[in-house]
Amino acid sequence: MNFQNSINLSRFESEQGDVNTTRNRQKYWERNLSETAGSICARDNKYFLHQNLSTPVMNVLSKAHGIYIEDIDGNKYMDMHGNGVHNAGFNNPEIIQAIKDQLDTQMTFCPRRYTNSTAVDLAQKLAEVTPGDLCKSLFCPGGSEAIEMAITLAKQVTGHFKTISFWDSFHGAGFAAASVGGEELFKGGMGPMMPGAMHVEFPNYYRNPWGFSNQEEVDKEYLRQIKTILEREPGVAAIIGEPISATPVVPSKNYWEGVKDLCERYGALVIFDEIIEGFGRTGKMFASEHFITPDVLVLGKSMGGGLLPFAGIVTKQRYDNLKHRSIGHYTHEKNALCSTAALAEMEYIQKNNLVENAAMVGAHAMSRLNKLKEKHPLIGNIAGVGLHLGIDLVKDPKTKERAVEEADSIMYKAMERGLAFKTIEGNIITLRPALTITMDEMDQVVDILDDTIGEVENGKFY
Amino acid sequence: MAKLHRSEGDINLSPLREKWQKENLDDATLSLLEEDSRYFLKQSLSTPCLNGMKTCEGLYIEDLQGRRYMDFHGNNVHQVGFANPEVIEAVKNQLDELAFCTRRYTNRVAVDLAKKLVQIAPDGFDKVLLCPGGTGAIGMALKLARVATGRHKTISMWDSFHGASLDAISIGGEAIFRQDMGPMMPGTEHAPPPDEYRCIFGCADRGGCDMTCARYIEYMLEKEGDIAAVIAEPIRSTPYIPKPEYWQIIRKACDKHGTLLIFDEVPHCLGRTGKMFTFENFNVEPDMVVIGKGLGGGIFPLAALIVRKGLDLAATRALGHYTHEKSPVGCAAALATINYIEKNKLAEHAQNVGNYALSQLKKMQERHHLIGDVRGLGLFLGIELVKDRVTKIRATNEAEAVMYAALSRGLSFKITMGNILTLTPPLIITQEEMDQALSILEESISEIEIRR
Numbered sequence: 069m070n071f072q073n074s075i076n077l078s079r080f081e082s083e084q085g086d087v088n089t090t091r092n093r094q095k096y097w098e099r100n101l102s103e104t105a106g107s108i109c110a111r112d113n114k115y116f117l118h119q120n121l122s123t124p125v126m127n128v129l130s131k132a133h134g135i136y137i138e139d140i141d142g143n144k145y146m147d148m149h150g151n152g153v154h155n156a157g158f159n160n161p162e163i164i165q166a167i168k169d170q171l172d173t174q175m176t177f178c179p180r181r182y183t184n185s186t187a188v189d190l191a192q193k194l195a196e197v198t199p200g201d202l203c204k205s206l207f208c209p210g211g212s213e214a215i216e217m218a219i220t221l222a223k224q225v226t227g228h229f230k231t232i233s234f235w236d237s238f239h240g241a242g243f244a245a246a247s248v249g250g251e252e253l254f255k256g257g258m259g260p261m262m263p264g265a266m267h268v269e270f271p272n273y274y275r276n277p278w279g280f281s282n283q284e285e286v287d288k289e290y291l292r293q294i295k296t297i298l299e300r301e302p303g304v305a306a307i308i309g310e311p312i313s314a315t316p317v318v319p320s321k322n323y324w325e326g327v328k329d330l331c332e333r334y335g336a337l338v339i340f341d342e343i344i345e346g347f348g349r350t351g352k353m354f355a356s357e358h359f360i361t362p363d364v365l366v367l368g369k370s371m372g373g374g375l376l377p378f379a380g381i382v383t384k385q386r387y388d389n390l391k392h393r394s395i396g397h398y399t400h401e402k403n404a405l406c407s408t409a410a411l412a413e414m415e416y417i418q419k420n421n422l423v424e425n426a427a428m429v430g431a432h433a434m435s436r437l438n439k440l441k442e443k444h445p446l447i448g449n450i451a452g453v454g455l456h457l458g459i460d461l462v463k464d465p466k467t468k469e470r471a472v473e474e475a476d477s478i479m480y481k482a483m484e485r486g487l488a489f490k491t492i493e494g495n496i497i498t499l500r501p502a503l504t505i506t507m508d509e510m511d512q513v514v515d516i517l518d519d520t521i522g523e524v525e526n527g528k529f530y
Numbered sequence: 531m532a533k534l535h536r537s538e539g540d541i542n543l544s545p546l547r548e549k550w551q552k553e554n555l556d557d558a559t560l561s562l563l564e565e566d567s568r569y570f571l572k573q574s575l576s577t578p579c580l581n582g583m584k585t586c587e588g589l590y591i592e593d594l595q596g597r598r599y600m601d602f603h604g605n606n607v608h609q610v611g612f613a614n615p616e617v618i619e620a621v622k623n624q625l626d627e628l629a630f631c632t633r634r635y636t637n638r639v640a641v642d643l644a645k646k647l648v649q650i651a652p653d654g655f656d657k658v659l660l661c662p663g664g665t666g667a668i669g670m671a672l673k674l675a676r677v678a679t680g681r682h683k684t685i686s687m688w689d690s691f692h693g694a695s696l697d698a699i700s701i702g703g704e705a706i707f708r709q710d711m712g713p714m715m716p717g718t719e720h721a722p723p724p725d726e727y728r729c730i731f732g733c734a735d736r737g738g739c740d741m742t743c744a745r746y747i748e749y750m751l752e753k754e755g756d757i758a759a760v761i762a763e764p765i766r767s768t769p770y771i772p773k774p775e776y777w778q779i780i781r782k783a784c785d786k787h788g789t790l791l792i793f794d795e796v797p798h799c800l801g802r803t804g805k806m807f808t809f810e811n812f813n814v815e816p817d818m819v820v821i822g823k824g825l826g827g828g829i830f831p832l833a834a835l836i837v838r839k840g841l842d843l844a845a846t847r848a849l850g851h852y853t854h855e856k857s858p859v860g861c862a863a864a865l866a867t868i869n870y871i872e873k874n875k876l877a878e879h880a881q882n883v884g885n886y887a888l889s890q891l892k893k894m895q896e897r898h899h900l901i902g903d904v905r906g907l908g909l910f911l912g913i914e915l916v917k918d919r920v921t922k923i924r925a926t927n928e929a930e931a932v933m934y935a936a937l938s939r940g941l942s943f944k945i946t947m948g949n950i951l952t953l954t955p956p957l958i959i960t961q962e963e964m965d966q967a968l969s970i971l972e973e974s975i976s977e978i979e980i981r982r
Contacts, residue, residue, distance in 0.1 A: 088634070089846065112636040115644035117659040117674070117837065118845035122633045122855055129635040131628055137635070151632050151853045159629045168622055174585040174613035176829045179605050179942075181542070182591070183566040183579040191569030206571040208694075209662035209831035210852060216695045220711065221571070229712020241851035242669045243715060244696035253848050258673060259682030262696055263713040305712075369853055375629035377662035377831050377854040383571065392535065392543060392574045394706050397694040398663060399605045399823055400831040401576055 082472065082494040083251050084238055087120045092480050092530050100484065101127065102141045120253070126483075132158035135502040135509060137488065146513060148489035148499040152344040155370035156416045157502040163373040166412035167405060175404045180397075187402035190410050194382050197353055197414065200361030204388045207380035207406070208398040211343035211368030212240025214379035215308070217396040218364040219244055222306035222337045224395065225387050230264035232297055232336075233308040236315075236493065237270065239341050248308050266301065268293050270309065271319040274449040274460060275468060283320055291326040298334040306364075307331055308339040311355040315460075315496050316452045324359035331363075337387075343368035343379065344456075348417050348503050351427030351454030358453070363387065373409030422503040429510050430454040433499070436514045444521050446471060455505070459497040459517070470495035477530035481520040487513060535706040536926065536948035537689055539575050546927075547580065550934040555581065559594045574706060586612035589956050589963060591942065600955065600967050602943035606797040608956040609824035610870045617827035620866035621859055628858045633851075640856035643864050647836055650806050650868065652815055657842050659835045660861070661852040664796035664822030665693025667833035670850040671818045672697055672759070674837065675790050677844045681758035683717035685750055685789075689947070690723065690763055692794050701761055719754065721747050723762075724772040727903045727914065728922065744779040751787045759817075760784055761792040764808045767946050769912045771905055777814040796822040796833065801871050801957050804881030804908035811907060817841065827867040832860040876957040877908075884908040887953070887964050894968070898975050900925060911953040912946075913971075924949035928978050935974035941967050 087093075101109060105128045116123040131138035134157040137147045147154065156163060170176075170186070178184045187207070195203040208214055223229050233239070235250035246254035247262035255261055269277075269290065276286045298304055307327055312318050331338050340362035345355035347370045356362055364387070368379030381396075400406065417423065430453065437459060441447040448462030461471040461478070472494040479491055492498050499513065524530075541547075555563070562582040570577040582594040588611040590598045601608065610617060624639065631637045644658040661667055676682050686692070688703035699707040700715035703723075708714065722730045724743045731742040751757055760780060765771055784791045795808050799821035805811055807819060818841065822833030835850070854860065871877065884906060891904040891913060902916030902925075915925035915932065926948040933945055944952050955967070 084848065084851070086634075087846075108636060108638055108641055111641045111645065115641060115648055115656075115658055116636075117657045117835070117842050117849065119659075119849050119851075120846050121848055121851060123636070125636040126634040127636075129628060129631050129637050132630060132632075137632060139635070140638075147632065149632065151630075153630055153853060159625075164625045164629065167625065171613075171618050171622065171829075174587050175583065176613045176618070177586055177604070177607055178583050179591065179601065179603060180576045181580040182583040182593075183562065183570075183577070183581075184583045185562060185594075188562060188565050188569060192565065195569055203569070204571045205569055206573070210666060210854070212852070213663065213665060213695060219696075220694075223711055227710070238851075241848060242666060242695045242697065243672070247696075254851070257677060257847065259676050260716040263716065372854075375625070375857075375859055377852075377857065377860075381571075388571050390571065390573050392541065392706065393710070394538070394573050394575050394694065395571070396573065397538070397575060397691075397707065398665070399607060400663070403831065405829060406831075 082491065083236065084253050085121050085490045085492060086476065086479055088124050089120060090476060092476050095530065096126065096480050096483065105140050108140065134158060135505050145483065145486050145488040146501065146509065148487065148501050148513065150500070150502065152369040152500065153372065153374045154502045155347045155349060155422065156374060156413050157504040158374055160374060160416060162416050163375070163409055163412040166408050170405055170408040178402045178404055180401055183402055184404045186404040186407040190407040193411060193414060198365055198382045199354055199356050201384050202361065202365055202382045203385055205380055205382050206396045207378065207401050208396050209377040209379065209400050211366065211379045212242040212245040213398060214366045214368055214381050215239045215245045215248070215341060216242055218339045218366050218381045219248065219306060219308070220395040221364060221381065221383065221387060222339065224390055224393055226305045226335055226337065228303040228305035228336070230266060230301060230304045231306050231308055232266050232268060232294060232304055234270040235267050237310060238314060239308065266297055268297065270313045270317060271323050272317050274451065287320055287323045287326065290323065291330065294327060295330055298330055304334060304336040306337040306339045308341060310341045310345060311359055312345055312350060312453065312456060314344065314492055314498070316456050316458050318451065318453050321359050328360050337363035339364045339366060341366045347371065347413065348423040348426050349454055349500065350456050351423065351430055353423055370413060371410045372406055373413040376406045376409045378406035378410055417503065426454040426503045429505055429507055430457065432507055433457060433510050433514060440514065440518055444525060446474060446521055446525050455501055455503055457499040461495045461497065474524050477524050478520045480530040481523065482516050485516050487516045535704065537704045537946065538691060538706055539944050539946060541574055542578050542580070543574070544930060546930050546934055550937065554938065556595055562594065588612060589959055597940065599937065599940050599942040600963065602941065602953045602955045602967065604954070604956065605823065606954055607823045607828040609800050609802060609876065610827060610867050611956040611958045612828055614827060614870060616870050617829055617863050617866045620862045621829060624859045624862035631856045631858055633853070633855055636856055637858045639858045639861045639865065643861040646865060646868055647834055651836050654815065654838050655836050656839045657837050659850045660855055661833055661850050662831040662854050664820065664833045665695045665698045666850065666852060667820045667822055667835045668692045668794060669695060669697050670835045671792050671820050673849050674818065674841060674844055675759040675792065677847060678841055679758040679788065679790060681756045683719060683754060683757045685719045685721055685747060685757055685760045687723040687762050687766065688720050690766060719750060721750060723766050724776050725768065725770045727770065739773060741775060741779060744776045747780050748783040751783050751789055755787065757787065757789045759790040759792050761794065763794045764812060765798060765803065765907060765910065767797060767952060768950055769906055769910050769952065771907050774812040774814065777812040781814045790817040792816055792818045792820065794820050796820055798910050800824050800868065801877035801880050802908055802910050802954065804877055804884060806877055825864050825867065826860055827863040830860040830863040832864055880908040880957045883959060883961055883964055884911065886961060887911055887968065890968050894972055898979060900928060900975055900979050909955055909957055913951040915949045915951065928982070931978045932974045935977050936970055939970045939974060941970040
C-alpha cells in the first residue's frame, strides 16, 4: 500500500487499540475473510451495535487454546493480546475441568445474603498471595465495576471525593472508570463525567516533556505535579493508576514510593489497577511487588480463568469499617463458579511456575528486541518487564514522531503470518502473550516482528 | 448509629438476624461465616452473611446443614430454576468448543444470541450490545442516550435501583448507595415513582390514581427542555404496578421533547411478569431496554442492551468496552435459557401461577389485618405489611420477624422498603409448590400477629 494513500490515523483515534475503521482493516477483510466468515461477520454487523473496538469485527473465532486463537477457517494465530484474560492460556483444560466439576455440584449461584466455601477459599487465597497486609476482598463480574468499588471505598474511607489518575490510562468503560481513565475515546462527546476526576501524566522516561535523560529528574518533576494538585485541590480520595502503564512504561520504585508518601501526607489512598498486570504477567505474582503495596489492589481479567467474567478488590483490614453502606452491590458477588475458575487459575500458575516463566521468557524477549532496535531505525524504544512488553515505533529516532501508519501496517502483516497483537496509542506494539509461552514460541514471535518491521521500513506497507 | 436504610432489602445488622442464626446454625456454618467476615469486606446486604450455602437446584437452595429452602428471591437470576440441567449442558458443551472470544473477533454463538434477542423483542428493536452485568448495561444505555441526543440529563425515580456504579447510583434513588459519596453524576434529576398505595401527591384522597405522577414527569421534561432520557424500571420491585396509561403518558411526553425512554428490566425480564419483556404489559415501547440477571441462566454473569432502529449511532466510540462482550459460554447459557423459557411456555405459566397466587393473597389479606396491600404481575408479587390499615404505618419489625419465621419453615424471600415482602420464585414453580409457600407465609404471618 502506498503510504500517501493510507488513511491518516490520528494518535487519539487509535489510543486504546487498533480501530475498525481504517483502510487497512478493509483490505484485511478483502484478503482474508472466507465466505463463511464473511457471512457470520455480516450477521454480527446486523445484530450488534457498532463500536470502534469490536463490531465490525476482524474475523470469526472458532477455537482458542494455549497461546493460540483459531479462526473459523482453521488459521492459527499466536495471540499477544488476548484481552488480558489468558495468563494460564486459552481454554486451559485444568480450569475447564474444575468448572465442569463445580457445575456438577450444582453450586452454580449464591444469592447475596449467603456465602459459600469456594468464594471464601478464594478470598483467603488472595489474602495469602497478595502483597503486604492486603487481606480483605470484594468481588464483582468486571474490572470496570471493581475500579468503581475501589473508588467508592476510598470515598467512604477518606470522606473525600476527588481523584487523581493518569492521562492515557484505561480503567474500564463505566462512567466513573472512564472518568478516571485518560482516553478521549471514552469521554469525547459524552457530556459531564464524574466530578472531581483530575489527571496527571504517567512517568515516561522515553518521551518526557522536559527532555530529561536522568530518571531521577523525571520522577521529581512528575511528583511535583501531583504534590501541586494535592495542595491546591484538597479533598483527594485516591490516586489511581496501573503500577506499570499499558504502553508499558515501568516507573522507578522511587516514583511510586514518592506517590505513596504524598498520599499518606494528604490523606489519600493509593489504588493499583492490576486488572492486566496481576497474576504473574510482569514476572511477579503482582506488579505491586516491584514497587509498593497499595491501599487497594484491583484485579480482574485472568482472575476468571480466561473464560468467566470475574474481578475484585483486595484491601487492608483497617479499611473494613463500612457501616451500613453498600459499595459493591453485584448479583454475582460470590459466584462459586467464578471463584472456582480463579482458584484453578492460580493453582495452575503456581504449579507450573508461570510467574518464573514470564520473568525468564520476558527477559529473553527483551534482549532480542533490544538487538532488533539496533537493526531497525523504526524502533524507537523497547519497554516493559516480564511478559508485558512494548515496542515504540518512530518515524525518526531523534524527533520520536510516532509511526502510526507503520504500526498499523505491521500489525496486519503480522496477522497474516499468524501473529496477533494490539497497538496502543497508535504506534506502540504491545506484546502480552499467555504466560505458558515457551522460548521457542517467543523466538518465532520476534522473528515475525523482525521480518514485518523490515518490510515496512523498506516501504512495503500493508 | 445512623438511620439504617431499608429500601433495598432486609439488612444484615439486626438483632433478629442474630437470634435466627443462634437458633439455626451449627458450628461448621458459624465458622464458615466467621471466615467469610474475616476475608471479605463488610457491606450491608452481603457480608456478614446470613448463612452458608451448599448447593441449589430448581426452586431450592440448600444450606450447609442440608436444609432446603424454596427461594422466592434468588437475586432474580433463576427464571429457569437454579442449576438448570439444559443450561449446564449448554455451558459444558461450549466450554469444549470455544470458552472465550477476544473482542476484535466474533463467534457464531454470540451472533445467534443477538439474533434471538432481536427476534423475541417487538418489531422495531434491531440491535444488541452485551456485557457481564446489568450495571454495565445501564451505563451503555446512558452513554448511547448521550451520543444519540447530544444531551446529558436524565430523569429517573426515587427509590429505584439500577446498579452499584457511580452512574447507576446517580440515577438510582436509594440513600444506602448515595450517601457520603460526594457529587453524583451531573444532571440526574429524580421524580417520585408511581405508587397508588402511598402516593406522595395524595391521589388516594382523591379517589385513586389520576396520573399526577406521570404529569409531573411531563412537567419536568418541559421545564428542563433538554433531558436525554427517562430511565426507569417499568415495575419497581415494591412491586407497584402502574396503569398502562402511566407509561403511555410518559412515552408521549418523551416523544414531544426529543427524550429517549429507557426501561431497566434487569430483575424481571424474560417471562417473570407473564411477558418476555415487562413493557409488553403496558402497550408501550421504550427506545432501549436493558435486561440481565436471569439472562445468563442463573449461572453466568450476562446482561444486554437492546435498542430500536436508528440508534446504532456510536460506531466511532466505545460504548461498552467490556472484556467479556461476546462470551461464547455466556451466550450459550443465554440461548439455552431463552429456549427453555419458550419450550416450556414459562411466561404463560408465570402468568397463570401468578394470577392464582395473587387471588390467594387477596383472600389472605382479608384474614390478616397485618396485610395492608397485595399486588403484583405474574410471578413478581408483593405483600405490604402495615401496623394499621388506615395510617398505613410500615410494619418494619413485623416484616422482618415474618421473614425469619418463614425461613425457619423453609421459605426464603426478600424484604424491600422495610415492610414489603417480595415473592419472585423461579418461573418453573408449580401451583402445588406455590400453595405450599403461601401456607408457610400465612402460618408465619399468623405467628407474628399472635406474638404482637
